[in-house]
Amino acid sequence: DADGLTLDIWLRKKRDTQAAYAFLKRLHKQFGQPRVIVTDKAPSIGSAFRKLQSNGLYTKTEHRTVKYLNNLIEQDHRPIKRRNKFYRSLRTSSTTIKGMETIRGIYKKNRRNGTLFGFSVSTEIKVLMGILA
Template sequence: MTDKAPSLGSAFRKLQSVGLYTKTDHRTVKYLNNLIEQDHRPIKRRNKFYQSLRTASSTIKGMETLRGIYKKNRRNGTLFGFSVSTEIKVLMGITT
């Protein structure tokens, strides 16, 4: 389920044309996906400053990590397998 961004529908159709997700329906119902989309809203906005996909990918991973750290509904330091200390170590490049 996604929002009604035209690029998502076209990407989904392209994946289906190469044989992926052939038995999956792509639903774009307006209100069913609000929680997920609102959670990722700051990350989805366009940014013209990235010069490569690699830079954009690492920046988005960092933004997701920081948003995960500050989420209010965490229990016992983890959120769906998300460990704050592990993600900070990954961000800092610390290997154990």
């Protein structure tokens, strides 16, 4: 998003138009219509985006595929992209990656606010879940 936070991650076996369509539709349902979407130049994403526009979603959204705009996004999740021996199935890898991204998102939020010292993962998770700390 505009603040540099990751909106969502969806791990699929195939990177086809159907997967991109479902992902973009899910993002629209969760966050509404953005002004601009920046993605890589994968043809499946462009095809899914045009299909959603013809169905009435993302009508006022601009789709940008400029390489340099996407570099910041790619560098953000670079540590997660490498293969890990613990990723035995799609389900375990998806769960692991979502957990890692949650912790990274909390850290990025606190780092941006300048509250790096005193940061506690357990306290942040309790606050997010509504448990008294």
